[in-house]
Amino acid sequence: DGGITQSPKYLFRKEGQNVTLSCEQNLNHDAMYWYRQDPGQGLRLIYYSQIVNDFQKGDIAEGYSVSREKKESFPLTVTSAQKNPTAFYLCASSRGAGGSYEQYFGPGTRLTVT
Amino acid sequence: DAKTTQPPSMDCAEGRAANLPCNHSTISGNEYVYWYRQIHSQGPQYIIHGLKNNETNEMASLIITEDRKSSTLILPHATLRDTAVYYCIVRAYNAGNMLTFGGGTRLMVKP
Numbered sequence: 001d002g003g004i005t006q007s008p009k010y011l012f013r014k015e016g017q018n019v020t021l022s023c024e025q026n027l028n029h030d031a032m033y034w035y036r037q038d039p040g041q042g043l044r045l046i047y048y049s050q051i052v053n054d055f056q057k058g059d060i061a062e063g064y065s066v067s068r069e070k071k072e073s074f075p076l077t078v079t080s081a082q083k084n085p086t087a088f089y090l091c092a093s094s095r096g097a098g099g100s101y102e103q104y105f106g107p108g109t110r111l112t113v114t
Numbered sequence: 115d116a117k118t119t120q121p122p123s124m125d126c127a128e129g130r131a132a133n134l135p136c137n138h139s140t141i142s143g144n145e146y147v148y149w150y151r152q153i154h155s156q157g158p159q160y161i162i163h164g165l166k167n168n169e170t171n172e173m174a175s176l177i178i179t180e181d182r183k184s185s186t187l188i189l190p191h192a193t194l195r196d197t198a199v200y201y202c203i204v205r206a207y208n209a210g211n212m213l214t215f216g217g218g219t220r221l222m223v224k225p
Contacts, residue, residue, distance in 0.1 A: 004157075035215075042201065042215030043158070090157050100146060103213060105157030 003027065004106035006091050011111045013085075021076045021109045023091030029104075031097040032074035036060060037088040037108075046089075049074055050097040078111065085113045118202045123220040126196075132189040134219050136202030139183040145206050147178060148213065149187045151198040158201065158215075161187065192223045 004025045013019045035043040045058030049068040063082025092103040119137040126132040148163040162176045169176045175188040201218040
């Protein structure tokens, strides 16, 4: 089956620890995205990547880092510098980065930091 | 990306058509209208998108007014599984980065 996988579904961490969220796609998509969703809110873009070895900051990149060493993988690291890391994190991919390409989303990872 | 306005919530009877409106009065010529939905605690699901013409697929129909300032998503025979938050988004053809999600419309399909 083609799709986007995110693991784990639930993640718990202590404050001050860095944590890396996994995102893998086997759709052969060039572009990948990370969004954050807080309760009752819409999605906000953290980082995006249009091609391998390239990525750009979104609206709320502070306290996050990413890498794009392989086309199918776009891991997100939530660093200790992120002030409010508890949230629902969603990864997406699209065939291209233009506005005519729909984005497909993974199931999300719910991160809780205490 | 142009801003969109949607009603915060709507109800629909099971089996009836659900018509979800979206206002995007500041849309520009190169911006597409996209619809996504999000069922509780899941990732958003792409539904349909269009530029000028009405579009239909296996999930829904998208009706865009001639002046493109508003659109309506139609679920022809709503089921309980269509209960979700529906997001209307406008996005430029050359937008390389993101979908801007607003508050959406919470559709409740009732038996």
